[in-house]
Structure formats: structure tokens, C-alpha cells
Amino acid sequence: MADADRLPSFGAGTLDDPTLTAALKTLEITVRRKLDGVLQGDHLGLIPGPGSEPGEARMYQPGDDVRRMDWSVTARTTHAHVRQMVADRELETWLVVDMSASLDFGTVNGTKRDLAVAACSAITHLTLGGGNRIGAIVATGDQIVRIPARGGRAHALNLLKTIATTHRASDGVRGDLDAAIEALRRPERRRGLAVVVSDFLGPIDWARPLRAVGGHHEVLGVEVLDPRDMELPDVGEIVLRDAESGQVRELTVTDRIRDDFARAARAHSDEVHRTLRTCGAPTLALRTDRDWIADVVRFVVRRRRGLGAGTGR
Helix, strand or coil, X not given: CCHHHCCCCCCCCCCCCXXXXXXXXXXXXXXXXXXXCCCCCCCCCCCCCCCCEEEEEEECCCCCCHHHECHHHHHHHCCCEEEEXXXXXXXXXXXXXXXXXXXCCCCCCCCHHHHHHHHHHHHHHHHXXXXXXXXXXXXXXXXXXXXXXXXXXXXXXXXXXXXHHCCCCCCCCCCCHHHHHHHHHCCCCCCCEEEEEECCCXXXXXXXXXXXXXXXXXXXXXXXXXXXXXXXXXXXXEEEECCCCCCEEEEECXXXXXXXXXXXXXXXXXXXXXHHHHCCCCEEEXXXXXXXXXXXXXXXXXXXXXXXXXXXX
């Protein structure tokens, strides 16, 4: 990854920190430069729709919502087709951002917290404008911060500042993604786009509320990972500490342990993706050791072409 594409470090300062403001504005310029040259149109959109006006029909692809099957075109052509929806002119987007202690970890170009903020910046750029609004629910495990949905660049900057400066939970407090997603359901909000940003490393106990959210909103899962979440380095003796429980374990990393760890990590990630898919949520997979903006671009292009797949798997 080139130096220009390295993740900025946001730390956990204050809302009026000039360094934080400068970092977010630099990130905005980077996002606009990289995305505007590839994605054209008044409503860029992360996924087709949401909307209520029918658009053009296209061939069915695995992962498409079967509720959008166009049976008349399917019968006429003898091939399954789905009807694309035209995006509403005013879109309300909600970010559910996991800022639990496990996000304060990174071994390559930044921490997963930095990557989560960067992802939120890209989503904000892709959905804001034209009367659109964006809000956020930021969860740490011991608190939930709600940011009302509003429009405008000033609000977007303050929203990103709040996400970046939300302090991690106290030691021994685990993240609670289930409660964060549940907080999105009440009070009832107008139909829009719900984006869940997390490393999804904890228990998969959030499927029920996410499925309920998916019944009313378009849903997107953004998975932020570090390479060490997926594999252990060949370093011999090592001390591992659970960032959320505080539990410490010493072990000697052998080839067998590395294989077992990688296999378990991949199985968990696969289960996360399967669960998101059953909730109607495509997955945008981002990692601290990859060009995250390029992954966003690939994801949006694939969604627009109807391929229905995430990135970088």
C-alpha cells in the first residue's frame, strides 16, 4: 500500500481537536479523489436502491432478493429476472458502528478503529447529498451513543468526529453488537439504508435484530479485520491478551497451533458472512493490510453489475 493510501490515525481525542479535524478533512479529500473518478452519478449508492419506483429488469444472480423477482419478464424470456429499484430521492442512512475494545488493534497500516472510521467516511460520501440524511449508533459495550440523522457536510464531519472520539469501554467489558442493532429498531425509522461496521469477532448473537432491521431497510455489513485476526505469526513464545475480557494467555506458537487458529478464524468469518447473507446483507470486507478504497470501489461496481458479492475473500 502506498503512503498516500495508509490509514490516518484518529486516536481518541476531543471533538475540537484540530489534528482530528485535519485528519478527517484529508481523508475526505482522499475518498472523493479516489471514488469520484470511478463512480459517476448524482446518487452513487453503495447498493442498488433502496427505493419504491421500479427500474430496469436484469438477469437474476445468486444473492439477489427473491422478493424482487420479475415474473412477467422471467416467463417471457424463460430466464429468471429481478426488477431493480430506483433509489429514493431522499435517502436516510444509519451507521451502526462497533467501537468495542477489539477494534483498538492493528499490525499493518493502522488499527481496525482507524479502518472503521475510514469506512464510515466512504459510506458518508457515497450516500450524502441531494437532501439525504445520515445518522449513527456507536456502541462500545458499556455505552451507546446516538447521533440523529441530518444532512449537510457540517453534520457529516461532526458525525465522523463523534465516531472517532468515542472512547473504548472499560477493561473487562465486552462489545454488544446485538444491543447496538436493536437500538436501530426503536424508535421506528423511515425506510433507508442500515450499515453495520464491525470486526464481528464476538458471538454471533445479533442475527435476530439484524434480520428484523433487514425487513424494513436495505442492510450492508462492513467487516473490518487485521491479518492477525486470521492467522498467527511464526514467532515462538507469545503472550495473547483478550482486549475485551482482559484474559491473558501464554503459549508457544507451533505449526499446528497456527493451522488450528487459521482454520477456526476462517470458519468464524465464513459463519459471519453466511449469517449476514441470511439477513439480506451483502458484506464489504476490509482489512488493514489492503487498499481499502480499492475494495470499496470493487464492491460498489460488483453490486451495480448484479454480482452480489463482497470483496477480498
